[in-house]
Amino acid sequence: MTITFISQIGLRKCNNNTYGAGCKKQCHDRNCEGSQYCNAKTGACKNGCKPGYTGQDCTTVCPIGRYGIGCRRLCTDRNCKLSQKCHHVTGNCEEGCSPGFTGIDCVKECRPGFYGPDCTSNCLNRHCTLQNDCNNRDGACICKDGYQGVDCTVKKSVNIDGSTKPAEINPTWIIVGTVLGFVIGICIGVCGVMLVSRLR
Known part of the structure; x- marks a missing residue:
């Protein structure tokens, strides 16, 4: 049986x-x-529109720059890695999220204890003076002795004397090396000329 409505x-x-x-x-x-x-006069949706649509009868796509339920979300509020193209329904970031954020539309920060791209780096794997201080984007912190890098995950190289400072280069050795290289170059050149002249 077909249900009918009286259009006003x-x-x-x-x-x-x-x-x-x-x-x-x-x-x-x-x-x-x-x-x-389906209201016979307006086509109004009883429970509102699906994400990405608006209007009384939910046939209008969200205007450019907006997405989601009621088109209330702004594309500029997302944290996309590169392209800011914005799907009107999901707000999907095409190239993924910037470090420190997750979710289809990249608006969720990493859960506590994690940071970086895709929120896969663990704050506990760093070597920070304050372990609980973990920036969700790059895990930045103040490093303990012997470690370096923004997130203190790079171990400093240790010199012969046990220090972690870069080894100082003696300028005398630079001069000696340069002169020695020059002399060797001349010798090779002379030997080459002599060899060619003998072969003739």
Whole structure:
């Protein structure tokens, strides 16, 4: 049995799949959330629109720069890695999230204890003076002795004398090395000339 509605426009009957002036609009073209009840006059969705759509009958795509339920989210509030292209339904970041953020639309910060790209780096693996102080983007902290890097995960190289400072280069050795290289170069050149002259 076909359920019919009386359209308030022209007192014409619309069946349960159409609505609006002349019953020309299709109820199944809407993007309703939950109930698919179809008002014969307006096509209004009883429970509002699905994410990414707006308007009384939920047939209008979110305007550029907005997405989600009721088109209330701003694309500029996301933390995308590169492209800021914004899907009107999900706000999906095409190239993934910037370090420190996660989720389809990259608005969630890493959960406590993690940081970096895809939130996969563990704060406990760092060598910080204050272990609990963990920046969600890069894990930045003040390093303990013997470690370096933004997140203190790089071990400093130890010199012969046990220090972790870069070894100082003696300028005398630089001069000696340069002169020695020059002399060897001349010797090779002379030997080459002599060898060629003998072969003739």
